[in-house]
Amino acid sequence: xxxxxxxxxxxxxxxxxxxxxxxxxxxxxxxxxxxxxxxxxxxxxxxxxxxxxxxxxxxxxxxxxxxxxxxxxxxxxxxxxxxxxxxxxxxxxxxxxxxxxxxxxxxxxxxxxxxxxxxxxxxxxxxxxxxxxxxxxxxxxxxxxxxxxxxxxxx
Amino acid sequence: xxxxxxxxxxxxxxxxxxxxxxxxxxxxxxxxxxxxxxxxxxxxxxxxxxxxxxxxxxxxxxxxxxxxxxxxxxxxxxxxxxxxxxxxxxxxxxxxxxxxxxxxxxxxxxxxxxxxxxxxxxxxxxxxxxxxxxxxxxxxxxxxxxxxxxxxxxxxxxxxxxxxxxxxxxxxxxxxxxxxxxxxxxxxxxxxxxxxxxxxxxxxxxxxxxxxxxxxxxxxxxxxxxxxxxxxxxxxxxxxxxxxxxxxxxxxxxxxxxxxxxxxxxxxxxxxx
Numbered sequence: 001x002x003x004x005x006x007x008x009x010x011x012x013x014x015x016x017x018x019x020x021x022x023x024x025x026x027x028x029x030x031x032x033x034x035x036x037x038x039x040x041x042x043x044x045x046x047x048x049x050x051x052x053x054x055x056x057x058x059x060x061x062x063x064x065x066x067x068x069x070x071x072x073x074x075x076x077x078x079x080x081x082x083x084x085x086x087x088x089x090x091x092x093x094x095x096x097x098x099x100x101x102x103x104x105x106x107x108x109x110x111x112x113x114x115x116x117x118x119x120x121x122x123x124x125x126x127x128x129x130x131x132x133x134x135x136x137x138x139x140x141x142x143x144x145x146x147x148x149x150x151x152x153x154x155x
Numbered sequence: 156x157x158x159x160x161x162x163x164x165x166x167x168x169x170x171x172x173x174x175x176x177x178x179x180x181x182x183x184x185x186x187x188x189x190x191x192x193x194x195x196x197x198x199x200x201x202x203x204x205x206x207x208x209x210x211x212x213x214x215x216x217x218x219x220x221x222x223x224x225x226x227x228x229x230x231x232x233x234x235x236x237x238x239x240x241x242x243x244x245x246x247x248x249x250x251x252x253x254x255x256x257x258x259x260x261x262x263x264x265x266x267x268x269x270x271x272x273x274x275x276x277x278x279x280x281x282x283x284x285x286x287x288x289x290x291x292x293x294x295x296x297x298x299x300x301x302x303x304x305x306x307x308x309x310x311x312x313x314x315x316x317x318x319x320x321x322x323x324x325x326x327x328x329x330x331x332x333x334x335x336x337x338x339x340x341x342x343x344x345x346x347x348x349x350x351x352x353x354x355x356x357x358x359x360x361x362x363x364x365x366x367x368x369x370x371x372x373x374x375x376x377x378x379x380x381x382x383x384x385x386x387x388x389x390x391x392x393x394x395x396x397x398x399x400x401x402x403x404x405x406x407x408x409x410x411x412x413x414x415x416x417x418x419x420x421x422x423x424x425x426x427x428x
Contacts, residue, residue: 001162018162018200021191041188047254053227054254059188063162064202105254126331127252 008075044128094132185263222262276358280339
């Protein structure tokens with residue numbers, strides 16, 4: 001079957017199997033930052049934004065994406081670089097496998113909460129598992145990123 | 156992995172119901188998160204995305220919530236009263252992450268009557284009704300306790316505006332895992348069908364959520380004090396059936412259930428003082 005959707009601002013047409021999952025269609029369209037971690041909707045490595053909301057590309061049927069607006073890590077390169085610096089500075093960018101999904105969640109957090117508390121950060125990031133670093137470093141990195149961003153706004 | 160041959164996105168509930176009736180090996184698609192975990196082979200999948208079932212409406216006595224409303228909307232809705240949305244936030248916050256909760260739907264979870272469900276336990280304690288396209292309005296309790304329901308399209312649920320106090324507790328082996336036991340305790344601000352003021356539901360037993368009627372009756376007839384809290388916890392442990400699965404044994408679940416109720420009621424007592 002044929003589907004049409006917007007991928008990172010570009011209109012896409014794809015010929016898919018009815019039971020294909022979006023993650024495979026995205027990876028076929030060179031969005032290799034969308035990682036297939038657990039493939040059971042648990043780890044968050046395949047987090048994308050679909051119509052402005054976070055979604056797991058391994059859970060969404062590609063057919064359901066017909067007509068929707070999909071953003072992957074490839075569509076937010078500048079933001080990813082900016083946030084990535086803070087993750088690196090805290091030493092939590094180790095194998096890097098979870099980073100694209102984590103960054104997509106940080107961007108959604110940023111959109112929803114202006115000055116998040118630690119509790120809010122954890123609430124928004126709960127769905128992103130990291131096997132290397134533990135979460136304390138990530139929390140520090142997010143806090144530093146948010147603080148720097150707010151200072152920029154004030155200046 | 157779920158496999159099927161044809162994907163449908165009907166434009167009316169009647170069309171969805173007809174597709175469901177005409178194809179024996181078909182399945183309605185809510186969020187699809189649990190469905191994808193199995194090894195099901197279907198002929199047809201019927202996606203309910205285009206039926207305008209994603210809404211929360213308020214009337215004088217109740218909230219009506221559409222079947223395609225996702226969990227994250229329940230946690231963050233500004234239509235629901237602050238008490239009710241705080242209750243949902245507490246009940247749903249341990250379900251994997253926001254990404255998953257933005258996808259899984261109320262209808263998919265309620266209709267499937269998943270034993271592990273945190274939402275179903277929370278809903279049963281509130282009471283209310285399930286609305287099915289063909290079978291009409293069915294009370295939440297009889298829907299959850301009936302045998303396998305006839306194939307139908309769940310269109311919405313209706314929640315009475317009764318919550319004065321509500322809390323959700325669960326025990327898990329690790330954060331965001333399935334609950335090995337969950338419990339919702341609600342105190343209503345007006346008498347419901349059975350005149351009861353306390354409503355307690357216990358789920359992930361590992362079977363689906365049920366109401367603890369004897370415990371509720373005891374609490375409704377007696378004052379809340381230390382002796383009665385212990386007594387209520389004992390009644391709960393003896394009236395509810397618990398089972399064993401890979402997460403916990405029935406004995407362990409029984410002990411946890413008694414402990415969670417005690418903890419909840421002691422918290423209520425300390426809030427009141």
